[in-house]
Amino acid sequence: MRTKLKIIFPILANLFAFNLIAQEKTEMEKFQSIIEEVENKFAPDKRTAIFQISIENENDKYILKGETNLPDAKVELLQKLNEFNITDQVEILPEAELGDKIYGIVNLSVANFRTKPDHDEEMGTQALLGTPLKVYKKERGWYLVQTPDEYISWIDSDGFFRVDYDSLVEWSNSEKIIYVKDFGFSYSAPDENSERVADLVIGDLLKYSGEENGFCKVIYPDGKTAFIKSEDCKSFDEWLDEANPTAENILETARLFMGIPYLWGGTSVKGMDCSGFTKTVFYLNGVILPRDASQQVNTGESIDTENKLETLLPGDLLFFGRKESESSKERISHVAIYIGNGDYIHASGRVRINSFAKDKPNYNAYRDDSFVRAKRVIGSNSVNTILNNKYYGEEK
Numbered sequence: 001m002r003t004k005l006k007i008i009f010p011i012l013a014n015l016f017a018f019n020l021i022a023q024e025k026t027e028m029e030k031f032q033s034i035i036e037e038v039e040n041k042f043a044p045d046k047r048t049a050i051f052q053i054s055i056e057n058e059n060d061k062y063i064l065k066g067e068t069n070l071p072d073a074k075v076e077l078l079q080k081l082n083e084f085n086i087t088d089q090v091e092i093l094p095e096a097e098l099g100d101k102i103y104g105i106v107n108l109s110v111a112n113f114r115t116k117p118d119h120d121e122e123m124g125t126q127a128l129l130g131t132p133l134k135v136y137k138k139e140r141g142w143y144l145v146q147t148p149d150e151y152i153s154w155i156d157s158d159g160f161f162r163v164d165y166d167s168l169v170e171w172s173n174s175e176k177i178i179y180v181k182d183f184g185f186s187y188s189a190p191d192e193n194s195e196r197v198a199d200l201v202i203g204d205l206l207k208y209s210g211e212e213n214g215f216c217k218v219i220y221p222d223g224k225t226a227f228i229k230s231e232d233c234k235s236f237d238e239w240l241d242e243a244n245p246t247a248e249n250i251l252e253t254a255r256l257f258m259g260i261p262y263l264w265g266g267t268s269v270k271g272m273d274c275s276g277f278t279k280t281v282f283y284l285n286g287v288i289l290p291r292d293a294s295q296q297v298n299t300g301e302s303i304d305t306e307n308k309l310e311t312l313l314p315g316d317l318l319f320f321g322r323k324e325s326e327s328s329k330e331r332i333s334h335v336a337i338y339i340g341n342g343d344y345i346h347a348s349g350r351v352r353i354n355s356f357a358k359d360k361p362n363y364n365a366y367r368d369d370s371f372v373r374a375k376r377v378i379g380s381n382s383v384n385t386i387l388n389n390k391y392y393g394e395e396k
Contacts, residue, residue, distance in 0.1 A: 043073065049152070050136065050152060109200050119156070124151070131147060131148065149290055151290075179206075179228065200232075251337070254277075259350055260272060275335050277346065277351060293321075300376050314340045318335065342357035
């Protein structure tokens with residue numbers, strides 16, 4: 001009898017342990033399903049939202065860990081998990097260590113942003129001097145920030161100046177100039193022969209501080225002063241009042257960048273990728289487009305392009321990639337701006353003009369075959385403008 005018991009007890013113990021493991025696995029799968037459900041609702045695009053949350057079992061206690069910049073998403077997640085005994089350790093960003101300086105202003109002519117906090121990581125995007133930022137966390141000398149197009153990426157501490165809410169509002173409401181020349185410099189004195197302070201590119205913003213000998217005195221986000229030739233800049237408020245994204249203006253701006261080399265992640269005259277090109281062209285006409293082509297395709301009004309040369313209008317955005325099929329989803333990987341008569345302008349190797357018209361020397365068969373659809377941003381009420389963007393106004 002004792003021998004039988006010695007055999008039965010280990011079997012029962014193993015069965016009990018197995019049942020516990022199976023129960024834990026089932027619960028963990030349920031928890032993960034709830035987390036994914038909330039993530040898909042609040043943060044379907046990881047490029048524009050932070051939702052890095054997981055659940056772990058530590059000493060028979062379930063602990064919710066991670067971080068998010070979406071308080072409402074965390075509230076809903078906890079409500080859905082309320083019936084379970086779960087310890088909440090999810091941090092709401094911005095992180096407390098940042099104090100009240102959870103905003104920033106780009107302090108270089110063109111600042112580079114990385115997908116991870118290191119200089120040898122992929123460049124995700126760029127932002128121009130004077131661009132306001134939301135700051136979420138710090139890792140070594142890098143900061144995770146969000147630009148006015150909602151794109152989230154990392155910038156090193158030399159690329160921007162960190163400020164509190166009041167300082168950002170003061171910057172936003174201050175009288176500023178916008179640099180309107182393709183490329184140039186600011187100087188230490190109102191004299192082109194004086195020492196250069198920094199380079200400048202079209203679209204840069206600086207605080208205005210007066211006129212002197214044909215130069216504007218300007219103030220950088222970090223407080224340093226400089227001088228810019230008055231003919232190379234314009235009042236930002238006046239420029240903004242005049243900004244009008246008509247087809248004529250969009251195409252005139254687009255042609256300014258002819259020949260500019262392709263640069264992955266680039267959004268400036270120093271180099272630009274396909275969506276960086278369209279984004280910069282529309283920004284210089286007062287419109288803020290999302291960062292990537294696969295995001296820009298969700299803006300504006302849809303166009304029936306079955307007979308594309310008949311329905312397209314100058315200034316329309318053209319999207320290329322892979323069409324949806326029974327075996328695969330649509331994939332947008334390229335964007336261009338339609339000129340008219342079958343021609344379009346885009347950043348491909350360099351900013352250039354190609355055509356859908358097969359009888360033209362600049363016909364591009366690859367782009368013709370990979371054309372997916374088009375959107376009309378001009379005249380659309382759904383687009384984001386500098387005037388109504390929360391990062392440029394008082395509401396932060």
